[in-house]
Amino acid sequence: DIVMTQSPLSLPVTPGEPASISCRSSQTLLHSNGYTYLDWYVQKPGQSPQLLMYLGFHRASGVPDRFSGSGSGTDFILKISRVEADDVGVYFCMQGLLTPRTFGQGTKVEIK
Amino acid sequence: DVQLVESGGGLVVPGGSLRLSCAASGFTFGRYWMHWVRQVPGKGLVWVSRVNPDGSIVDYANFVNGRFTISRDNAQETLYLQMNSLRGDDSALYYCARVELVADDYVAFDVWGQGTMVTVSS
Numbered sequence: 001d002i003v004m005t006q007s008p009l010s011l012p013v014t015p016g017e018p019a020s021i022s023c024r025s026s027q028t029l030l031h032s033n034g035y036t037y038l039d040w041y042v043q044k045p046g047q048s049p050q051l052l053m054y055l056g057f058h059r060a061s062g063v064p065d066r067f068s069g070s071g072s073g074t075d076f077i078l079k080i081s082r083v084e085a086d087d088v089g090v091y092f093c094m095q096g097l098l099t100p101r102t103f104g105q106g107t108k109v110e111i112k
Numbered sequence: 113d114v115q116l117v118e119s120g121g122g123l124v125v126p127g128g129s130l131r132l133s134c135a136a137s138g139f140t141f142g143r144y145w146m147h148w149v150r151q152v153p154g155k156g157l158v159w160v161s162r163v164n165p166d167g168s169i170v171d172y173a174n175f176v177n178g179r180f181t182i183s184r185d186n187a188q189e190t191l192y193l194q195m196n197s198l199r200g201d202d203s204a205l206y207y208c209a210r211v212e213l214v215a216d217d218y219v220a221f222d223v224w225g226q227g228t229m230v231t232v233s234s
Contacts (some may be wrong), residue, residue: 102157
């Protein structure tokens with residue numbers, strides 16, 4: 001199985017400041033079609049997970065452009081340009097290349 | 113509204129069985145692959161199983177080891193997970209999730225239920 005490793009696991013942030021989460025996969029997520037099969041999900045307090053980004057850097061419907069995804073191969077970054085209070089939650093990366101789908105441990109973003 | 117509602121969770125003794133259900137509404141259920149994902153509260157997400165639209169293709173996580181069976185009834189718009197020989201480490205919140213084509217030949221989990229809790233304990 002592909003192992004997904006996130007860091008940090010806890011991220012206290014100041015509103016208005018940027019935040020960055022790293023995700024590393026144990027093997028490349030680059031598909032032969034040229035796409036990178038990496039998604040980001042966020043689980044806000046008391047809620048189910050929701051899709052944030054797909055194929056590395058495509059924002060899901062309704063996701064503000066404060067969120068951006070980057071990276072290739074095995075190393076990926078989720079950035080929030082200016083954190084807002086509503087962004088608190090646990091952020092998970094997930095590989096969609098192989099079955100079983102595997103997730104990172106999650107990064108808990110909280111307001112300082 | 114597009115919605116998934118799980119049910120069937122509860123307290124069961126080790127070695128026991130449970131059948132989870134996931135009722136779909138607001139979309140054409142029979143056109144979508146469906147998955148089960150579980151989460152120990154406060155912990156990470158773990159993929160469990162998936163089934164294709166007509167129920168002819170199923171996959172399971174290695175830890176299932178023949179104990180779970182995923183199935184669906186498209187006429188009733190319901191997804192199931194029959195879980196047998198339950199163990200303590202199966203205790204988790206079980207989510208059903210729909211995958212949607214979000215780009216050429218790529219799907220992502222776009223709709224999740226609220227989850228149903230399974231607790232395996234004597």
